[in-house]
Amino acid sequence: MGKNKEYYKLVRDNIKKLTPYSSARHEFSGHASVHLDANENPFDYHMYNRYPDPLQWDLKKKIGKLKGTTPETIFIGNGSDEPIDLLIRIFCTPGQDAIHVLEPTYGMYRVAADINDVEVHTTLLTESFEINEDRLFDNMDAHDRILWICSPNNPSGNVQDQQIMINILNRFDGIVVVDEAYIDFSKEASMVSMLQDYDNLVVLQTFSKAWGMAGLRCGLAFSSPWIIDLMNAVKPPYNVNEFTQKYLSEQLEKADEVRKEVSKILQERDRVFHFLESLDAVEDVFPSEANFILFRIQNSQEIFSGLQEKGIIVRNRTNVPLCKDCLRVTIGTEAENDQFMKQIKILCK
């Protein structure tokens, strides 16, 4: 730590000057039996009549234990969408600064930047979806405040080389966000272990994928406390509701069950991968460390529509850079994968 000064200058002026909203729950966090400070309905049978903990400390302690980090380095958001938007609002001045993304990648970085009137600069990944460090640094300029790296990458499924990410953290004098939404499906270690060495690193994870709680809307950001403090200052005070906090707290006890599900999904991923490789119409199957597979197939449009007619929806990525004629299929249950494979085989005849 101690490099904050180097990066604090990146923070937008209005955010540096911000006095965050201070709620009743912020100002009193001890134990009391009579709560007459927040204009709540006092009848507890509603179950959710009280405002939730704005900083979700109980939950953060549990998550910290699970991830090997401290609560001060954790931000919990309403899906990953929230930290993505907050980071842009904290570090990028509209009409002036830019973010940098490595294409093809997750679409929300661009949408969040567009909404905030922040420019999006891009560098193409290689044909095998890896980062070309020289190409990246040739393309980056002084307006770039945040670089987004998605690893495992959506839609390609591959992980980025950790040494290259470390080089980037050292060379880039902006914020580096590593989106690890799919890390639980990967053999690669999380970058969370590097937080202590890099003040400009933010790692995103989510409960939407391996943890099976996409409907709950809960995403995580791990970073240096100075960045977490800024995110807390800018977020809506009660961004994670009480039901979510309680439910998640319980679900975190079930890490072993999640691991079992993940290993089943990985088995199925292998099966679908080898099936796709065996089809003559399939030109590329990209190795995946996530719970989906990207593949290039002849007549991709007809295959996509044909599957759709049978009620099987995959993601058509043909208009995405480097993904001409590519479809992305999520690994489902054994029965769902069987259906997908059966129909695609018929369509390829």
Ligand SMILES: *Cc1c(COP(=O)(O)O)cnc(C)c1O
């Ligand atoms: C699915 C996904 C997320 C998760 O988004 P949530 O808002 O947490 O559901 C984040 N990043 C990537 C790359 C994803 O594919």
